[in-house]
Amino acid sequence: MTIRSFALALALTSLASVAYAQDGLHIDDAYMRTSGNMATSGAAFMVIENNTSADDRIVSASSDVAERVELHTHKQDANGVMQMLEVPEGFVIPANGAHALERGGDHVMFLGLKSPLAHGDVVTVTLTFEKAGAMEVQIPVDLERKPMHGAKSGPMNHSGHGMKKTN
Numbered sequence: 001m002t003i004r005s006f007a008l009a010l011a012l013t014s015l016a017s018v019a020y021a022q023d024g025l026h027i028d029d030a031y032m033r034t035s036g037n038m039a040t041s042g043a044a045f046m047v048i049e050n051n052t053s054a055d056d057r058i059v060s061a062s063s064d065v066a067e068r069v070e071l072h073t074h075k076q077d078a079n080g081v082m083q084m085l086e087v088p089e090g091f092v093i094p095a096n097g098a099h100a101l102e103r104g105g106d107h108v109m110f111l112g113l114k115s116p117l118a119h120g121d122v123v124t125v126t127l128t129f130e131k132a133g134a135m136e137v138q139i140p141v142d143l144e145r146k147p148m149h150g151a152k153s154g155p156m157n158h159s160g161h162g163m164k165k166t167n
Helices: 003-015
Strands: 021-023 025-034 042-052 056-062 066-076 082-087 091-093 097-101 107-113 121-127 131-139
Touching: 025 121, 042 056, 042 066, 042 121, 042 131, 056 066, 056 082, 091 097
Parallel strands: 025 131
Antiparallel strands: 021 025, 025 042, 042 097, 042 107, 056 091, 056 121, 066 082, 066 107, 121 131
């Protein structure tokens, strides 16, 4: 391992371990993935912890790196194929609990990336919660995590993502 790659790995580890906190909410282990230099979409994953006595809800996300940023989930069809769908109502973060945004499950979807994102880049994302309000987080692009790190298993169909809304 060269000194440069070691320094990059150390910086990514430091960024990924940073937890963001606001009004009893904590964001941990946030990272973003794309499928490569020519990708027009990407996704962010993280664990959102709610250390309050009331449920909260992530209702939206935004970033200047993409034309649209949406909250998405995966739903399995009758043939066992997973499809991505927008969830405009967002996700509940239970009181004194956590909600994982993970591969193969709920996640933040970036559609229409304005420029390529490379391993080690850092993306500014604003997460908006019903009660806690807006929280700005710095999310590192990590293209080296194992494909199934934090993922639910099953085949996936990306053919309709971003094409229609569930509302």
